[in-house]
Amino acid sequence: MGCVSTAAHVRGSQVLGNIPTAIAEGNIAGKIVGEELRVPTMHDRIWKMLDNSNAFIALPSGIGTLEEIFQIIS
Numbered sequence: 001m002g003c004v005s006t007a008a009h010v011r012g013s014q015v016l017g018n019i020p021t022a023i024a025e026g027n028i029a030g031k032i033v034g035e036e037l038r039v040p041t042m043h044d045r046i047w048k049m050l051d052n053s054n055a056f057i058a059l060p061s062g063i064g065t066l067e068e069i070f071q072i073i074s
Helices: 002-010 021-025 042-052 063-073
Strands: 016-020 035-039
Touching (some): 016 042, 021 035, 035 042, 042 063
């Protein structure tokens, strides 16, 4: 995801990093490009993604990614 968001940002696209506060404060996410929006929980993160997005790109990952895809589809 970092490579995709960095490439989009460098080419002039608006990038919004939507990250739970616990992950942001734990310095787990790495470098954030564009605007950063901190939310209290993962559930809030998904709702904010729905509110702030026109499209979604899902890259191969784990169970959490599948959960987010299914929540967005439903």
